[in-house]
Amino acid sequence: MNYKHLHYFWTVLRTGGIVRASEQLHLTPQTLSGQIKLLEEHMGQPLLRKVGRGVEPTDAGRLVMRYADEIFALGASLQEALASGRDTRRSTVLRVGIADSVPKAVAFHVLEPAMDLPEPPRLACHEGGLTGLLGELAVHRLDLIVSDVPAPVSLSVRVYTHLLGRSGVGFFAAPRLLKAAGLTAQRAKKTFPACLAAMPLLLPSTHTALRPRLDAWLHQHQLTPQVAAEFDDSALLKAFGREGRGVFAAPAVLAGEIAQQYQVQWLGTPQDLTEEFYAISVERRITHPAVAAITAAARGKLFAAH
Missing domain, CATH: 1.10.10.10 (Winged helix-like DNA-binding domain superfamily/Winged helix DNA-binding domain)
Known part of the structure; x- marks a missing residue:
């Protein structure tokens, strides 16, 4: 070649x-x-x-x-090693598939512990649909998949689903949206979830794991807000939310980070609405040190209080 x-x-x-x-x-x-x-x-x-x-x-x-x-990253590492006189290679590569419905901030916090190891692997992250990622995992082109749904039980290849944790679902709105609806942040929080009926809603697309749960929760509480837009990309959804185009839902485990980054107000987190996140691997018992660090940190810290 x-x-x-x-x-x-x-x-x-x-x-x-x-x-x-x-x-x-x-x-x-x-x-x-x-x-x-x-x-x-x-x-x-x-x-x-x-x-x-x-x-x-x-x-x-x-x-x-x-x-x-990987080839050209190794070439860059070689140049760096020659320039510095030190071998800067990381001993292993951790190839991670991230289901495209998983919020990017969640994926970052899930994977971050692997980079804090004494000898961290070089991360190679690939995003895509779960079906395609599972095919890559089955032929060992991936070491791990981060997903918001477990692997299908009907799958013909042997993979194992490990629950990383659960998070409540928080609702957020930009100050300009609250003002347009004649609400203060304090009033919106006090009347949550009824206040949602007064504002447009931004929803994840129907193929995400969260969407049917949101639809069922809205129906259960007899809420019929106007749906302003639907998104495949959670980051784009939050960007629209930041500009006051609608209320949006996001993992409550990241509520403080979301409020600060997107300059929005947290309105409330229902006790009867949650989402789950999983690690999917070919190992029944996780032995890969980086994957073990990821799962332990997620269960013991990131999702510990949720």
Whole structure:
């Protein structure tokens, strides 16, 4: 394999397209496309496909990109070692799949303990749908999946689900939204959850684990707020919430962090509404030291009070 061609492919995906990559690599777009075509011929399958005016990786391209990330990270580590005179390599790589419905802040706090180990692994995080991640786990391309739902019992491959913990679900609103609804933060908290009926609501999309629980909870409490928008991405949902476009729900375990980061008011956390987070691995009994650190910290600290 020509590693220069692999580097070209890697740069195209890192920069977001052929034109940007060609500028960075000081090549013409035609030359760059031709070099990537040679890589595809060597691999025996297409790695990129056109989407509008840009490109995106095929399934094979995503796999190649993951290996390329590790290859060129190791190359950068070699340069650093030569410059410093010290071997700076981390002994292991922890390959983690993060289900796209898991809030990014939760994923960070779940994985953070692995980076605090005396000899921390190098994290390689990949986000996607749970079904695809489970396939990667089954063939040992991932060491761990962080998910908000357990692995399906009907799965044909043997994986094990480990409960990391439960969190209440808090509701948050921007001050401008409360003002538009004629509410003060104190009044909204006092009348929660009835106050939700006076404001638009931002909801996670229907494929998330939280959405059916939210729908059932709203129905149980006879609340029918106007749904302003639905989102696959929890970070985008919170960004809309920060701008006062609607009330949003998020893990109460991160309530203080969310209130500070997005400049919103916490309204309340119902006792009858929770969400769960899981680690999914091929190990029935966790022996990987980094995974053990992650699960122990999640149960003993992050979700301990919830």
